[in-house]
Amino acid sequence: MDASTRARTNAALSLAARAYLEKLAARYIWWKMPEEAMLYPDRVAAQVMDIGLWEDVLTMIDLAGEDYLRAVLTQSEIGQLNARSWHYWHYRLGLAEIGKAPVPPMPVRKIA
Numbered sequence: 001m002d003a004s005t006r007a008r009t010n011a012a013l014s015l016a017a018r019a020y021l022e023k024l025a026a027r028y029i030w031w032k033m034p035e036e037a038m039l040y041p042d043r044v045a046a047q048v049m050d051i052g053l054w055e056d057v058l059t060m061i062d063l064a065g066e067d068y069l070r071a072v073l074t075q076s077e078i079g080q081l082n083a084r085s086w087h088y089w090h091y092r093l094g095l096a097e098i099g100k101a102p103v104p105p106m107p108v109r110k111i112a
Contacts, residue, residue, distance in 0.1 A: 012071070013041060017063040024048050024056055045072045046080040049089055066093055078107045 013021070021044045025037035028047040037044055048060055049069065061069065070093050073081075081089070087103050090096035096103040 012068050013064060017060075017065075017068070020059060020063050021045060021048075024052070024060065027056075028052065042072045042075065043080070045069065046076050049073070050081045050085045069093055070095060076107065078109050081106070 018038070018041065021041050022034050022038050025032070025034040025044045028051065029037035029044055045060065045064065045068070048056055049072065052060070069089070073089050073093060073095065083106060086106050087096075090103040091098075095101070
């Protein structure tokens with residue numbers, strides 16, 4: 001995700017959503033300090049979307065909103081979501097529909 005896209009996505013977060021993602025960063029981005037992980041809140045959100053506890057996911061949806069999660073999903077990077085999460089979130093967020101709009105392929109590494 002380029003810097004301008006990241007800035008637009010991050011600007012959409014309320015203070016409550018940012019504070020909650022920082023709390024989640026300590027749990028889901030355990031290899032970094034929460035302040036460092038929050039330099040990229042979309043990565044925190046993607047990690048929660050991939051491996052988060054259901055309660056954490058529901059609260060994140062309530063605070064950050066589905067539009068923010070759609071942006072995170074459509075801008076996700078290689079390896080941020082496993083195949084099961086990739087498909088689930090496309091259907092859950094209305095970006096795919098059975099028989100009408102298929103789930104797009106997952107991001108793949110391009111070898112030059």
